[in-house]
Amino acid sequence: MSMYPVLLNIKDKPVLIVGGGRLAKRKLLHLLEAGARITIVSPDLHPDIPTKQITWRAKHYDKSDLAGFSLVLACTDRADLNEQIYQESQDLQWVNNTSNRLASDFYNQGLVHSKNLIFSVSSQGMDYHLTKRVTRLLDSWVKDELPSLLEEGE
Ligand SMILES: C[C@@]1(CC(=O)O)c2cc3[nH]c(cc4nc(cc5[nH]c(cc(n2)[C@H]1CCC(=O)O)[C@@](C)(CC(=O)O)[C@@H]5CCC(=O)O)C(CC(=O)O)=C4CCC(=O)O)c(CCC(=O)O)c3CC(=O)O
Numbered sequence: 001m002s003m004y005p006v007l008l009n010i011k012d013k014p015v016l017i018v019g020g021g022r023l024a025k026r027k028l029l030h031l032l033e034a035g036a037r038i039t040i041v042s043p044d045l046h047p048d049i050p051t052k053q054i055t056w057r058a059k060h061y062d063k064s065d066l067a068g069f070s071l072v073l074a075c076t077d078r079a080d081l082n083e084q085i086y087q088e089s090q091d092l093q094w095v096n097n098t099s100n101r102l103a104s105d106f107y108n109q110g111l112v113h114s115k116n117l118i119f120s121v122s123s124q125g126m127d128y129h130l131t132k133r134v135t136r137l138l139d140s141w142v143k144d145e146l147p148s149l150l151e152e153g154e
């Protein structure tokens with residue numbers, strides 16, 4: 001069985017990120033680019049997180065934080081807590097557990113943007129190192145080769 005890939009129109013939709021570290025920053029930037037309304041629950045925030053563009057709950061996570069969010073990213077450095085967030089979510093909530101792919105409702109993908117095109121890479125959770133390598137190769141190809149190939153096709 002394979003996973004089902006989609007593009008979400010997430011503009012103005014509320015998204016919860018639990019944890020405010022390096023990984024949260026990386027996932028946040030893609031979500032902000034797509035216009036999501038982000039709330040972060042974390043006692044601290046990575047210095048590169050743009051505080052003016054998010055709502056920050058400066059506290060430790062508890063279950064009540066999940067209320068009102070369909071999409072949740074569990075990005076803390078505690079695998080047990082990320083798992084707890086996944087377990088405490090309701091049926092209609094989708095949780096990205098970043099420390100255990102086997103207890104996660106959705107995965108992020110390697111992304112390359114080029115004008116209106118989005119190229120995404122996924123190993124369906126099997127090998128993120130491979131995904132990272134292929135994404136880098138794809139990025140070079142999109143920059144170096146694609147423009148001339150598109151010109152030829154015109
Ligand atoms: C299932 C998934 C869920 C999700 O995160 O959505 C997942 C899971 C896990 N990743 C882990 C670790 C790392 N992942 C990366 C990198 C990326 N990981 C990404 C996606 C995904 N990772 C999803 C499936 C992807 C697929 O299907 O192929 C990318 C593509 C996109 C993104 O992260 O946005 C991005 C590369 C893109 C780019 O760079 O372009 C690095 C390297 C780095 O950070 O530089 C490390 C550190 C390695 C190290 O330290 O050696 C761990 C162990 C955690 C632990 O040990 O605790 C788990 C948990 C597990 O596998 O169960």
Ligand SMILES: NC(=O)C1=CN([C@@H]2O[C@H](COP(=O)(O)OP(=O)(O)OC[C@H]3O[C@@H](n4cnc5c(N)ncnc54)[C@H](O)[C@@H]3O)[C@@H](O)[C@H]2O)C=CC1
Nearest residue numbers: 019020021022023024041042043044060061076077098099
């Ligand atoms: N899926 C992926 O792509 C990757 C996953 N990881 C996983 O992500 C985890 C986090 O990594 P980093 O962001 O680098 O760690 P980090 O240490 O930079 O950030 C962790 C954050 O979680 C917060 N946190 C801790 N306890 C909390 C609580 N009770 N409530 C709310 N927030 C809490 C901390 O305050 C901090 O802001 C790693 O341990 C690893 O399991 C790491 C790299 C890639």
